[in-house]
Amino acid sequence: MDIVDSQIHFGPGGIDRTLAAMDALGIGAVLADEFWGLDNWGPGYTLPNGAYRVTSPTAELAAWLHPDRFSYVLRIDRLDPEADSLIRMSKDAPHCRAIRILPALTATELAAFESGAYDRLFALAEQIGQPVFVFIAGHVDLMPRYLQKFPRLQFVVDHCGMPIEANVSFLDAPTPGQEHAGPDVTYFDEVLKLAVHPNVALKWSHAQGMFGMRDYPSIGLRPYLRRALDAFGANRVMWASDHGGNQTGETWGELVHYIRDNPELSDAEKAQLMGGTVRALLNWKKG
Template sequence: MDIVDSQVHLGPGGAAEMVAALDALGIAAALIDEYWVGTPGDPFYRLANGATRTTSPTAELAAWTYPGRFSYLVRVDPRDPELAAVIRLARDAAHVRALRVSPGMTRAEVADFAGGVYDEMFALAADNGLPVFVQIAGQAQLIERIVRKYPDSRIVICHCGMPPGGALAPIIAQMEGLPDSADYWRKVSEEPHAQAFARVLQTAEFPQVALKWAHAPVSFDAAGYPNLAARPYLRAAVDAFGANRVMWASDVSVNQTGESWAELLFAIADNPELSAEERAWVLGGTARRWLNWPA
């Protein structure tokens, strides 16, 4: 099976070790979201207006050094005064497959997303043929306005589209840093799973939207291989979106529930509730198609 991991973090260094792990697991390729976990947000530099512009030195070197094994995405800030140029450069780069935004990490960013601050970025992404990964953290209903306004857009909802799970909520609260953040994000994380996931499933009516199946163990209180409690939700996602609009990602670098990379993979590969064809799409085919990434 042609397996693609549609999100790993890498940097600085570590590509050789990751290739060895990919080989051991039978994973053909991985999409890098360069984000230095030890120094969150790096590598980036601050612009004069306060916006950030990321760089991807580890990811680019890995993609050139190990042809076919790595591609990467580019995180963008909608406030970048050179946003159009940044997106054109991403379009023209040999190994860039997509853009990524994370407006779901603070309430202010969610409000900006709903209020149109990100709209120009989606328009430019559509014009340049780049899909956009969106970490919207339980607010998947906000995607509808974007796809109706920009029907040529291609959006991949990150991390099952779910609110942060109980293990992630304190991290989000710390990042937001407001006096009521801990209480607010704890309450968000306690929303019933079925209720929150229903909003995600509603976006399946739009063919421009796909779902990245990542962090399911923490999102659905399904810790521990084979993540049995997440299976009904994956079945519902495949039924709603179709297997060719669901892509697996381990995001093993920041997995809050402790499963190994192999356990995250085989929780899907050995899932008897999916057909062999569905597993092939979820584990690689969808990423290849949506990211225009030839095997």
């Protein structure tokens, strides 16, 4: 099986270690969002207007050295005065597969997202054919406006679309509206409503935390994954470990095997979920 992990994080000095782990686990390729820690959300630098411009030195180097094993996404701050240029350059970069936006990080950005402030970025991404990953944890009701307005743009909703679990510091501040909340499995009904829009896919990652089920091999997650596959189709759900960013204690191997060893999935579903979907939707041909 061609296994592609659709999100990991790593940084300086991590290329050889990551390759060794990939080889041991049978992972053919990874999509990296380079991330050095919650203290600065870097690597990158703050601009005079307060926007943060992300750079990807390790991910770019890994992709140039091992083009069949590494690709990456580029996080974009909509307040960056050069955001349009960065999106265009990301499309030209041979190993950058998509951009990523994170409006659920702050109440201010959620309000901006709700108001339509991301229209310009999405219009450009649609025009040039650059897919967009969206971190919109627990606020998927804000997605349909954009899905309808930009029907030719491929969106991917990060981390099951679910509210962030309480006391897990994925963010530099609590998720707006979820400061005291824990897992809310009923919210998955809202996520599944997105499936009626053909231009959105779901990234199946952080499910252990989002659903509050950390009992490897995660048998309790199987009904929810089945609902996702039935609603979206296996060709619109992609697995990710978020290795390097996962904070619920599972090893990379456990995050691979709870999917690969799930007896309730067909071989065809596993092939789509663990590699086929991300390759198809990001136009990422196997090397």
